[in-house]
Amino acid sequence: MRPIALIALAVLTAAPLAAQQAAPAAPSGALRAPLSTRVVFTMPLAPARVQGQPAPTPKNVSIEYGQPHARGRNVPTELNTDGTVWRTGANSSTTLRTETALVIGGADVPAGNYSLYTIRQNGQYFLIINNNTGQWGTEYDATKDLVRVPLRSRQRSEAQESLQIVMVPADNQSARGVLTISWGRLELSADWSAK
Numbered sequence: 001m002r003p004i005a006l007i008a009l010a011v012l013t014a015a016p017l018a019a020q021q022a023a024p025a026a027p028s029g030a031l032r033a034p035l036s037t038r039v040v041f042t043m044p045l046a047p048a049r050v051q052g053q054p055a056p057t058p059k060n061v062s063i064e065y066g067q068p069h070a071r072g073r074n075v076p077t078e079l080n081t082d083g084t085v086w087r088t089g090a091n092s093s094t095t096l097r098t099e100t101a102l103v104i105g106g107a108d109v110p111a112g113n114y115s116l117y118t119i120r121q122n123g124q125y126f127l128i129i130n131n132n133t134g135q136w137g138t139e140y141d142a143t144k145d146l147v148r149v150p151l152r153s154r155q156r157s158e159a160q161e162s163l164q165i166v167m168v169p170a171d172n173q174s175a176r177g178v179l180t181i182s183w184g185r186l187e188l189s190a191d192w193s194a195k
Contacts, residue, residue, distance in 0.1 A: 036068045036090035043167050045100060045175045045194050059100035059194070061167065063116070066090030066137070068183070069162045075184040076163075079120050085128070086118045087137030088181060089163060093117075095133055104129065104179060105149030105190035114146060116165075118181065118188065125151040125188050127181075151181075151188040159184050167192055 044058035068075070068090040078086035088094045093115040102109040109129055117128040117140055132144040163183040170177040175194035180187060 035071075036066045037162075038064070038091075039067045039165075040064045041166055043169070059098075059111075061096075061098045061100070061102065061194075063094065063096050063165050063167070065094035065116075065163070065165055066092065067163050070159065070184055071161075076186060079118060079125065079186065082120050082122060084119065085140050087140070088116045088118045088127075088165070089137060091137055093133065093135050093137045093139070094165070096129065101195040102192055103195060104192045105151070107147040107149050108195070109146065118151070119148075125153050127151050127179075127188070127190060149190050151190050154187050154189075156182065156185045156187050 040062055041064075042060055042062040044060050046058045047056040049055050066089040076086060078084050094117075096109075096114045096116055098109065098111050098114075101111050105127065107129070112131075113133045115130040115133050115135070117130060119126050119128060126148040128140075128148050129146045130140070130144050131146050132139075132141050160182050163181075165179075165181050167179050168177045169175075177192060178189050179192045180189045182188070
């Protein structure tokens, strides 16, 4: 084989590996932050207390997700193209666990466990609440969808380095608020309430 052909072959085989690197390799023995971390957001929802009765046990709502970090990348690239399902996190699928029935974006979500995905269609973002759980994040089965919830979108003035998914309560008096998914300059949101 001619030397030029070997160089071209080396460049072609190295290109996919370079594209996968999020950051330059750390020197041998140096400490570096992981490419993603695992986060669990938990919110207890307390049922109304009846006078003269013991306080009821709170019902938990949690979202567990792999938290990718931008590290200088333009993110989330998966949501720049219509029709591409994003796992809404990193690694294994993002899981919503709720001990009480919820309404998210106007859709009923019974108590249970669900995977969360996100998609953009015709410029509109949707949160996909899927009945399949425990799978790798890219193993999406549309036949298991419970519902697709329309999301509001806005561009943040400053980029957020790490993906964040939270359910922000509206106040201390009611079990309702806003679910937000934000990363980079994109913030997606939907209203939620407990039933």
